[in-house]
Amino acid sequence: MSAPAGLCCKPGGFHIDPVRPVDRALITHGHSDHARPGHGRVLATQETLDMMRLRYGDNFAGSTQAIAYGETVRLGDVTVSCHPAGHVLGSAQMAVTCKDICIVASGDYKDAHDPTCTPFEVVPCDVFITEATFGLPVFRHGDAANEVKKLLASVALFPERAHLVGAYSLGKAQRVIKLIRQAGYDAPIYLHGAMETITHYYQSRGIDLGDLRPVKGVRKADLAGTITLAPPSATSDVWTRRFPDPVTAFASGWMRVRARARQRGVELPLVVSDHADWDGLCATIGATGAGEIWVTHGQEDALVHWCQSKGLTARPLALVGYGDEEEEETLPPGESADA
Amino acid sequence: MNRFAELLDRLAYEPGRNNKLRLITGYFREVPDPDRGYALAALTGALSFKHAKAGLIRDLIASRTDPVLFELSYDYVGDLSETVALMWPKSPDIAHNNPPPPTLTEVVTTLRTLGKSELPAQLMRWLDELDETGRWALLKLVTGAMRIGVSARLAKTAAAALGDKDPHDVELVWPGLASPYGELFAWLEGRAEKPVNRDPAPFRPVMLAHAVEDSDFANLDASDFVAEWKWDGIRIQAVSGKGDDDRIVTRLYSRTGEDITGSFPDLTPSLRLPGAIDGELLVLREGRVQSFNVLQQRLNRKSVTPKLMKEYPIHLRAYDLLSDGETDLRELPFEQRRTKLERFIAELDDDRIDLSDQIPFATWDALTAARADPVSAGAGEDADAVEGVMLKRRDSAYLPGRPKGQWWKWKRDPHIIDAVLMYAQRGHGKRSSYYSDYTFGVWTAGESGDQLVPVGKAYFGFTDEELLQIDRFVRRNTTEKFGPVRHVTHEPDKGLVLEVAFEGLARSPRHKSGVAMRFPRISRLRWDKPPRDADRLETLERMLRSETTIAPAEPATP
Numbered sequence: 001m002s003a004p005a006g007l008c009c010k011p012g013g014f015h016i017d018p019v020r021p022v023d024r025a026l027i028t029h030g031h032s033d034h035a036r037p038g039h040g041r042v043l044a045t046q047e048t049l050d051m052m053r054l055r056y057g058d059n060f061a062g063s064t065q066a067i068a069y070g071e072t073v074r075l076g077d078v079t080v081s082c083h084p085a086g087h088v089l090g091s092a093q094m095a096v097t098c099k100d101i102c103i104v105a106s107g108d109y110k111d112a113h114d115p116t117c118t119p120f121e122v123v124p125c126d127v128f129i130t131e132a133t134f135g136l137p138v139f140r141h142g143d144a145a146n147e148v149k150k151l152l153a154s155v156a157l158f159p160e161r162a163h164l165v166g167a168y169s170l171g172k173a174q175r176v177i178k179l180i181r182q183a184g185y186d187a188p189i190y191l192h193g194a195m196e197t198i199t200h201y202y203q204s205r206g207i208d209l210g211d212l213r214p215v216k217g218v219r220k221a222d223l224a225g226t227i228t229l230a231p232p233s234a235t236s237d238v239w240t241r242r243f244p245d246p247v248t249a250f251a252s253g254w255m256r257v258r259a260r261a262r263q264r265g266v267e268l269p270l271v272v273s274d275h276a277d278w279d280g281l282c283a284t285i286g287a288t289g290a291g292e293i294w295v296t297h298g299q300e301d302a303l304v305h306w307c308q309s310k311g312l313t314a315r316p317l318a319l320v321g322y323g324d325e326e327e328e329e330t331l332p333p334g335e336s337a338d339a
Numbered sequence: 340m341n342r343f344a345e346l347l348d349r350l351a352y353e354p355g356r357n358n359k360l361r362l363i364t365g366y367f368r369e370v371p372d373p374d375r376g377y378a379l380a381a382l383t384g385a386l387s388f389k390h391a392k393a394g395l396i397r398d399l400i401a402s403r404t405d406p407v408l409f410e411l412s413y414d415y416v417g418d419l420s421e422t423v424a425l426m427w428p429k430s431p432d433i434a435h436n437n438p439p440p441p442t443l444t445e446v447v448t449t450l451r452t453l454g455k456s457e458l459p460a461q462l463m464r465w466l467d468e469l470d471e472t473g474r475w476a477l478l479k480l481v482t483g484a485m486r487i488g489v490s491a492r493l494a495k496t497a498a499a500a501l502g503d504k505d506p507h508d509v510e511l512v513w514p515g516l517a518s519p520y521g522e523l524f525a526w527l528e529g530r531a532e533k534p535v536n537r538d539p540a541p542f543r544p545v546m547l548a549h550a551v552e553d554s555d556f557a558n559l560d561a562s563d564f565v566a567e568w569k570w571d572g573i574r575i576q577a578v579s580g581k582g583d584d585d586r587i588v589t590r591l592y593s594r595t596g597e598d599i600t601g602s603f604p605d606l607t608p609s610l611r612l613p614g615a616i617d618g619e620l621l622v623l624r625e626g627r628v629q630s631f632n633v634l635q636q637r638l639n640r641k642s643v644t645p646k647l648m649k650e651y652p653i654h655l656r657a658y659d660l661l662s663d664g665e666t667d668l669r670e671l672p673f674e675q676r677r678t679k680l681e682r683f684i685a686e687l688d689d690d691r692i693d694l695s696d697q698i699p700f701a702t703w704d705a706l707t708a709a710r711a712d713p714v715s716a717g718a719g720e721d722a723d724a725v726e727g728v729m730l731k732r733r734d735s736a737y738l739p740g741r742p743k744g745q746w747w748k749w750k751r752d753p754h755i756i757d758a759v760l761m762y763a764q765r766g767h768g769k770r771s772s773y774y775s776d777y778t779f780g781v782w783t784a785g786e787s788g789d790q791l792v793p794v795g796k797a798y799f800g801f802t803d804e805e806l807l808q809i810d811r812f813v814r815r816n817t818t819e820k821f822g823p824v825r826h827v828t829h830e831p832d833k834g835l836v837l838e839v840a841f842e843g844l845a846r847s848p849r850h851k852s853g854v855a856m857r858f859p860r861i862s863r864l865r866w867d868k869p870p871r872d873a874d875r876l877e878t879l880e881r882m883l884r885s886e887t888t889i890a891p892a893e894p895a896t897p
Contacts, residue, residue: 136412137404137428138412138425138426140425142470157361157362157365158358236765236772237772238772241772245769256471257415257416258351258418258421259418261352262352263822265765265767265771265823266352267352267353267354268349269352299411299415302407302411305407306405306408309405
């Protein structure tokens with residue numbers, strides 16, 4: 001079940017999250033390294049299809065088919081069922097059953113609490129295909145609510161400065177906003193232009209994010225003591241000059257490691273991850289009951305070693321084309337200076 | 340401990356001095372005694388216990404984790420303490436009982452008395468009880484490697500801010516205090532009188548000078564002033580006093596009041612008479628003053644070896660006398676203090692301590708000539724270590740801070756070269772969206788004609804408006820990007836010429852060009868000048884030949 005274009009299921013005649021255009025694709029979630037345009041037929045959750053449409057336009061695929069959590073469809077010689085992955089809104093694991101073997105492709109997932117998407121569900125299977133973005137035991141992400149407390153304490157300590165939070169615009173940003181609201185902060189939160197479309201989509205799906213305003217056009221002095229969310233790349237851009245003495249925060253699982261935070265010039269690292277941490281990966285692998293583990297991308301070596309030490313068959317798939325969405329999010333030309 | 344860890348964590352990422360102060364003061368306000376006192380001790384380097392070795396930390400983690408996973412993790416993180424802090428698996432018993440994490444006080448007081456054999460088990464218990472950041476701070480503390488960019492002075496300033504006090508006042512009472520500084524915090528919070536400094540050799544706030552401008556001389560009368568050379572060393576205060584047991588206690592302070600006695604055990608025996616000297620720390624070899632580059636070898640040393648003391652003999656050149664025995668002289672006019680100083684130094688009669696010579700002059704023109712040519716005006720062979728001229732009013736009392744009109748410093752004109760901007764790097768904090776750190780180069784003959792060789796880096800000297808102009812130039816003329824660094828067009832007829840001012844030059848095997856500048860800054864932007872007309876390396880080499888010879892080959896730790 002492996003091919004250069006991504007995960008391929010021959011008996012079912014489809015690929016999962018292919019990196020090149022294919023005839024039939026199953027898409028686990030809307031991040032651009034998993035959801036690419038140009039496929040013939042696309043099967044995904046309604047939310048993922050909507051996000052692809054928002055990002056790539058109406059003609060992003062030849063035809064589309066929505067699948068709901070818990071729903072099963074037949075494709076060729078296999079059946080496919082769809083289960084929540086807890087990664088971002090609409091993210092799904094695809095369970096593929098052929099004869100009596102069940103393989104679960106989990107896409108990107110996390111087992112931690114997230115108020116902006118359906119919680120992760122363990123799907124018992126024979127083969128579990130897992131990511132390993134944070135596949136080292138140094139990655140333990142803790143409670144994201146505590147990280148948001150850190151942000152709010154800083155806003156209280158520096159009321160004359162603006163707080164700029166770098167967060168990936170699909171999923172992370174909305175989760176951070178929701179956590180800020182849950183911590184009791186109800187002042188307006190400002191958005192970089194590149195955040196608006198997806199955030200409004202989240203709101204349209206019934207996720208209450210409170211008073212959100214575009215930062216464009218707001219006077220510099222009025223941004224003192226406020227919080228603005230922006231794509232990570234914008235936080236070191238000329239765009240930041242509109243803010244009074246900004247404190248640069250970054251919400252990411254990578255912030256767990258100091259060198260990574262320092263490299264980016266982050267002053268307030270917030271350890272908030274949309275991927276399972278080390279404990280989450282290990283616990284999930286155990287809970288699926290799978291005897292065989294395939295590791296798609298990230299820090300495969302350590303996770304494969306851990307699986308083998310637990311008596312599981314494990315191998316890295318060494319797929320290319322997937323990565324860390326945060327590292328890859330670049331702004332369209334022109335947008336950075338004027339969003 | 341977790342709250343202290345949070346502070347260290349935040350400080351480690353915060354580049355701005357004022358913001359660091361706010362964070363530390365906020366911590367002092369929030370955290371009760373004695374925890375905050377031990378935090379102040381940790382930040383000022385006043386904690387003393389035997390540090391744990393890295394080997395012990397490795398053993399601890401090896402007892403709890405898979406070696407392959409540890410190696411992969413260490414390889415990724417790159418820092419032992421941090422790797423251990425992040426991957427430390429809590430013992431299952433602990434997770435069950437959930438005991439409260441140790442306080443900073445508990446950690447510090449336990450470490451003071453703990454036997455070596457008990458340390459591993461105690462560390463394990465704490466590692467189990469703390470969170471990731473807490474473990475990181477604990478390991479930094481016990482291994483003695485804090486490195487969070489906070490000086491003792493900054494920590495004391497933050498404490499002073501708690502009670503709206505002048506940091507000088509904290510510095511004055513500091514030598515009489517001990518951790519956890521209950522007395523100090525009580526005074527700062529207005530609950531008690533100012534602690535009395537019973538130190539027999541206390542620091543006195545230093546008097547500083549204003550920079551003189553050409554236009555100032557019209558209003559100054561030459562006969563009101565005396566002049567001395569401004570030596571290019573480290574300004575210090577050397578204080579000796581009688582302790583309770585009648586023995587002489589000697590301390591050396593930096594100009595901000597930091598106790599630096601420990602770095603100069605070769606100077607303290609010479610200060611055997613009670614008194615307080617204001618002077619300059621220099622290195623003298625065979626009676627000749629060495630350059631600042633040489634002196635630098637003696638600064639910020641943790642251990643001072645006999646070899647170091649022999650190769651870099653330390654010397655004190657006395658400018659002023661603040662107290663003579665028990666008598667405070669600071670209210671006296673400078674001229675009278677000077678007479679007492681001359682007598683004091685004569686009585687000491689020590690090779691390591693001498694008097695700063697005065698420069699005879701009757702008119703400003705005469706002093707101008709002396710400043711331009713220190714060799715013939717009395718500085719002789721030491722002229723290279725002269726940084727300029729000091730002017731002191733004959734009647735000036737010794738006042739703390741920078742009082743108006745009393746003392747003036749008149750620096751020598753800096754060296755100037757025209758160099759070409761080669762690379763630009765983004766700044767930190769307020770400047771993180773600006774390309775504000777510049778690497779510049781000069782021409783030298785290469786294999787295929789003239790090429791630019793980098794000779795230095797500067798990140799100040801320009802105005803805010805000029806920063807905007809350079810930033811714009813960098814963004815429009817970038818040829819390549821490496822992370823935060825941009826390669827900027829630098830061709831004979833395309834590029835930006837920077838006028839760079841600097842104080843001195845030293846030979847440096849670490850730089851490709853073989854030279855290193857002291858205190859370089861951008862003094863002007865030469866938009867009018869094509870890069871081909873910028874200076875050549877030969878010009879710098881000529882300057883170098885006229886500078887003092889410097890250190891034997893030994894790594895510098897500035």
